Amino acid sequence: MNNKYDVVIIGGGHNGLTTATKLAKKRKRVLLLEKREILGGIAAGEEFHPNYKSVGLLHDTSNIRIKIVQSLRLTGYGLKLSSERPRTTLLGNNDESITLSHDVVKSSNEIAKFSRKDAEAYINYHHFIDRIRPFIDGLMNEFPPDLMKLGTKDIWSLVKKAIGLKRLGKKTMLEFMKVAPMSVADFLNERFETHFIKAGIAAPAIYHSFTGPWSSYTTLNLLLWECASTNTIVGGPQALVSALELAARSSGVDVLTDSPVEKILLGDDSKVIGVRLANGKTVSAPIVASSCTPKVTFIDFLEPNQIEYSLEHGVQNYRSRGTAVKVNLALDKALVLNGESNIEFARTGNSFDEMEQAFDFVKYRQFSKEPILDIHIPTISIPGLVPDGHCVVSILAHFAPFELKGGWSDHQKEIFGNNVIRTLEQYAPDLSKSIVCIEVLTPQNLEKRYSLTGGNIYHGEHAVDQILTRPIPSCMRYSTPIEGLYLCGSGSHPGGGITCSPGDMASEAILRNL
């Protein structure tokens, strides 16, 4: 130790690993520091009960960016991608269910069993997604322009985005501008009629946000998610972590786990000179890239007198309210949902009103009595996670607040866990008999374990003001007002989820300035 590095990366999640590998490939000496004993952050699989493994806190891998996987040559390190988005079952509470696959026509035929109108609407909905995708990709997957400086290049970048919008054609452009600010309930009510189908399609728009289906701008969230949701990582998030770790190590990244950072060190000229670990050791480097949340980076890792008031103000007002609880269930047999046993991904919601009611609680610092569930059963495709014939159910349950009224006690955790099980029992009546173990991770637990500010899995809510200049205008291009300090986590453009995109673009920013 006490070595000199070109760059120190804080945090060994998928974004930290991406930044580290990219820089190491450019022959930079890179050290990656992870506070936990394992790499992967929210993508890491873990044994939550003897012989039962989970696949990662966030189980949606459909937003992974193929270009980044290719540029890191991850397939060479054992990663397998499917170019199909996962089959997802929408569950209704009258024993109804529908499975949507990558094949839009097939999905539409499924929907036709419930409503001809919805079947046609589903095709049109996907046509619309396909038409706006080039524009959304340009917005989300390109390096953001510098809105603080607004030089010629930045203005040109904005003009290019405007041209991209115009290229959609007048009809699509106007439709996009019309629907983007709308609530997802209004947007889908204009098109579909079957309640549980509407609710199921809308669900990703409000996951990990402080919004209900009737909140403004949730349509934008849905469209961003739909446009990016194009693939599946075979083997789930942990498979990505394993490949990223191999790629990092073989590119020459030095990896230290069990190494929580205490402070980022600045020199007399206020430039980054390295980091100090919790064990007292220091590492020098002129550049530090933090994949931690903006608040952890600026408030925890720096002294109050090291950051300007305006920066502190911006970071403190960046909204990062966790609203999801992770529930891992270990079962001694396969889970049958609404009579089907091969379901890998499922969403509940039933209707907009029921989803909205689930959300209402969290506004007043209470949790939902009937939470809406984002369900993944990883053992369908990775049976090795559990003993033969058993299964794991990974659930992200919305909504529960970080700061529960009266506090999160073990008793409250148990009540919420029971709410989740009771809700799931509407679709799987004999569930409770097969439960071997239940793990409940509240937003408080998530903050502690993964350093997620407020327990928000996306490192900050995906609200329109926090998407376009993420996390705050002065830090929206990965560099920060502190020379040598970069952000490379989900709190940066284009935001949370398993995309590797912030990590990738941050490495670009660092290389530009090296």
Add this chain to the structure above:
Amino acid sequence: MGQLDGSFRSWGFSKGGTGGISMACANAAKSYGAEIRTEAPVQLVLIKNGEAKGVVLENGDEILGKTVISNLDPNRTYLKMVGEDHLDDEVLKEIKRYKLRGSSGKVNLALDRVPEFSCRPGDGDHIRGDVAIAPSIDYLEKAFDQAKYGEFSTRPYINAVIPSLTDPSVAPPGKHILSCFVQYAPYHIKEGAENWPKYREAFGDAVVDTMAEYIPGLKDMILYRQVLTPWDIEQTMGLTEGNIFHGELSLEQLLFQRPIAGYAKYRTSVRKLWMCGSGTHPGGGIMGAGGELCAKTMLKSRAI
């Protein structure tokens, strides 16, 4: 937005009530030679070959004009005055998506004395401006929660004024008016809007109960009360779904999309038919801006 007598962002009472503003506009119009006919409800706009030719009144009278300008909301203008037959599919579709869900009601109370607020007893400037019943963000949110599921707020947000303190002409000597703007009162209640009359008095009670928490003894001061639900506002004033802004002021219904993209500059899809109301840019409120911009646009394009 707005100003009064050169004072930016101020507002005031119009003598004789808000109607005084309309009366002043009417008198100005008349002085320039405009003819105004009241009690002359229009049934439809006369359209020949895709061009507005005039209007037909409910009594059957036809009045011809070079142009027709509608101050009604977009829904009424397009769907009632013009009619679906004269609209192409695109325009019809867009007008039908235009959202008007009214969410407010009005309760006027006639009082036998000046009301006193328990938080600041006695007379003073504070009761001559407007009074907001909005004790917390959670209070407002809870008021809205009920509206989301088709109920009126049992503890609503209320914006109240006592215009009689500033303009005694609106009430008999010594008597006062407490005018309450109330949110939320959703047009689409669970049982359907047409059932609003059944809930009118319960809604009025909720408002009086709420105000009485801030004005001790209010209930004994009330000489008469008028309760206007969104349904009543639609029936009496012709505002579709009781929306006093002629359509929701949400981003997708503002600027170049008010009321619909392509016809947001006061022109409609029917030649020589124009719109000048709150359903056009820049939207609702007692501004007169839509009317003025419409007139300017028409003059500039030599429409008349």
